Amino acid sequence: MEFRRGQRAGTTRISYRGYNFHRDSRYNGVIQRYVCAARTTAERCRVKLWRYGNNEPILDGRHYHNKPTINERAEVINELRRRAMTNNDAPNMIAEAVFRRFPIARAFDMTPEAARRHIY
Ligand SMILES: [Zn+2]
Helix, strand or coil: CCEEECCCCCCCEEEECCEEEEECCCCCCCEEEEEEHHHHCCCCCCCEEEEECCCCCEEECCCCCCCCCHHHHHHHHHHHHHHHHHCCCCHHHHHHHHHHHCCHHHHCCCCHHHHHHHHC
C-alpha cells in the first residue's frame, strides 16, 4: 500500500498512488476524509479519499490532471543537499551526479542553476 504521511511532524498531507491529499479536519474520528491537493488549484479536482481506521483507503472519483512532481522534487532536493554537505565537489558536479541518478529531475525542468540554489 502506498500511503505515506508527510515528512514534517504535524502535517496533514499524504500521498496516495502518486497524488497528494490534504486531510479534511472535519472528519477526525474513525472515518477519515482527504481531498486532492489539486482541489484548490486551477484543476479544481474533486477526488476524495476515504479511510476507515487503518484500512486501505478508498478512492472516490478520478483525477483529470497529471500526477504532481512535488514528491520527486523533494527527493531530488534532499539528495542535492545531502551531497553538498558530504563532499567538496563543485555545485555543477553535484548537480550532474544527482541528475544522473534522478533523470526525472530533467523532466520537470530543474535546471543546473536551480539545482545550485538548493546546494547553497
Ligand atoms: Zn486530483
